[in-house]
Amino acid sequence: MILITDSGSTKCDWIVIDSNGEQIHEKIRTKGLNPAILKEKKLDKIIRKSDELMQFKNQVTHVFFYGAGCGTTKPKLMLSEILESIFSNAVVDVQEDTMAAVRATINHNSEASVVCIMGTGSNCSYFDGSKLHQRVLSLGYTLMDDASGNYYGKELIKDYYFNYMPEDIKIAFEHKYNLEADFIKYNLYKQPNPNAYLASFAEFMFLNKESKYIIELIKKGIRVFTKNMIFQYKEELKTVPVHFAGSIAFFAEDEIRQVADELGFTVGNFERRPIEGLVKYHVNQLKN
Numbered sequence: 001m002i003l004i005t006d007s008g009s010t011k012c013d014w015i016v017i018d019s020n021g022e023q024i025h026e027k028i029r030t031k032g033l034n035p036a037i038l039k040e041k042k043l044d045k046i047i048r049k050s051d052e053l054m055q056f057k058n059q060v061t062h063v064f065f066y067g068a069g070c071g072t073t074k075p076k077l078m079l080s081e082i083l084e085s086i087f088s089n090a091v092v093d094v095q096e097d098t099m100a101a102v103r104a105t106i107n108h109n110s111e112a113s114v115v116c117i118m119g120t121g122s123n124c125s126y127f128d129g130s131k132l133h134q135r136v137l138s139l140g141y142t143l144m145d146d147a148s149g150n151y152y153g154k155e156l157i158k159d160y161y162f163n164y165m166p167e168d169i170k171i172a173f174e175h176k177y178n179l180e181a182d183f184i185k186y187n188l189y190k191q192p193n194p195n196a197y198l199a200s201f202a203e204f205m206f207l208n209k210e211s212k213y214i215i216e217l218i219k220k221g222i223r224v225f226t227k228n229m230i231f232q233y234k235e236e237l238k239t240v241p242v243h244f245a246g247s248i249a250f251f252a253e254d255e256i257r258q259v260a261d262e263l264g265f266t267v268g269n270f271e272r273r274p275i276e277g278l279v280k281y282h283v284n285q286l287k288n
Contacts, residue, residue, distance in 0.1 A: 001016060001017070001018055001019070001059045001060050001061055002016070002018075002061065002062045002063075003015070003016055003063045003065075004064050004275065004279055004282055005063065005064065006066050006097070006273070006274050006275040006278060007032055007033045007066070007067035007068060007097070008032050008068050008097065008121070009068050009121060009141075009193060009195050009196050009199075010031075010032045010120045010149075010193075010196040010199060011029055011031065012029065012030045012032050012046075013027055013028070013273070014030070014050075015028075016028070016056055016060075017279065017282070019286065020286070021282075021287065023279070025052070025056075030047065030053070032068070033046060033047070033079065034067065034075075035070060035075035035078050035079040036068070036069030036070075036140060037069060037140075037192070037193065038192065038193075040082065043079060044085075044086070048086065057087055057088075058088075060087045060090045061089060061090055061091065062090055062091050062093070063083050063087050063091070063092045063093065064093050064095075064278070065083060065092065065093065065094045065095070066094075066095045067097055067100075068097045068120070068121055069140075070094050070095065070096045071096035071097075071098070071123075071134070071137070072137070076094050076096075080094045097117055098115065098123050098134070099132055100274045100275075100278055101115045101116070101117045101271070102243075103274075103278055103281040104274035104275075104277025104278055105243035105244070105245055105269045105271045105274075105277065106127065106269075107269070110130065111129060112128050112129045112236070112239075112240045113126075113127055113240045113241050114126050114127075114237060114240060114241070114242045114243070114265075115127055115245070116225075116229070116230065116243070116245070117244075117245050117246050117249075118147050118225070118245075118247075118248040118249035118252070119149060119246030119247055119249075120148060120149045120195060121138075121141055121145045121148045121195065122144075122145045122146055122225060122229070122248075123138055123229070124136070124230055124232070126233045126236050135233070136228070136232055140195070141194075144228075146221055146224040146225040146229065147222050147225035147248065147252075149198070149199025149202040149247070149248050150194075150195040150202075152201065152202040152205055152218075153197075153202055155217060155221070156201050156202075156204060156217070157179075157184065157198075159217075160173055166211065168211075169213055172208060173204060177201065177204075202248060205218060206252075218252050219259055222255055222256055222259045223259055223262075223263070226259060226265070230242060241267065241269075242265050242266060242267055242268055243268040243269045243270075243271075244256060244268075244269070244271070245270075245271045246274075247272055247273075249272075250270055250271075
């Protein structure tokens with residue numbers, strides 16, 4: 001029995017398949033498991049709290065975990081040890097979320113491409129057809145994560161407080177969220193997962209895309225992301241497409257295509273939920 005897992009900072013999806021590649025349980029969802037942000041006890045608690053997962057813990061032989069925050073050694077090792085302690089009969093393989101995006105978006109296993117993630121956080125890598133190359137090590141939501149959910153949450157809140165929002169958008173924003181300064185600061189500095197809290201504001205953009213202000217805000221983030229991340233691979237971009245994974249990318253597809261035309265790179269595939277592509281990938285691996 002195999003567990004395939006796709007985790008962001010907000011949510012984590014688990015798919016259980018048997019040795020024949022058949023899904024034997026509906027998708028299981030837990031809170032996000034980002035080991036770069038959450039402590040060991042919290043990660044362990046989130047997993048063990050799922051009765052649906054725990055019913056399979058002794059039957060699982062392999063865990064393929066792809067997640068945000070797993071791109072550096074220490075957090076990756078910590079999460080691996082937690083998973084090994086829970087699924088004690090399983091071989092555990094923990095990969096960064098960028099590899100999930102690669103396997104979910106490329107057209108065939110050896111396709112070279114630049115692959116971007118735009119969800120709660122953001123990232124960008126080059127896949128040469130066999131290996132993943134990362135030219136910028138992510139420093140997380142505080143310093144990086146351009147064009148992500150938490151980036152747009154920060155931009156919306158700042159624009160509201162600096163009075164840059166058009167009046168109609170400002171009123172709609174006030175109606176949808178608690179924007180009291182103390183409440184915002186409490187969630188940013190006193191609660192876990194401030195990046196996921198910020199990302200919760202991004203939905204507002206896609207509910208108000210008829211606004212010129214919103215369209216320009218979305219494009220602004222994509223331009224910054226392109227400059228800082230996609231253009232790290234300028235030479236590769238001459239011959240390969242740029243694929244996108246994550247909910248922000250999925251809902252901003254039109255704006256991404258417009259910025260791509262403006263800045264000169266080729267857009268490839270969009271995948272809202274990488275878990276679906278990951279299941280196909282691992283089922284194919286079982287059959288080969």
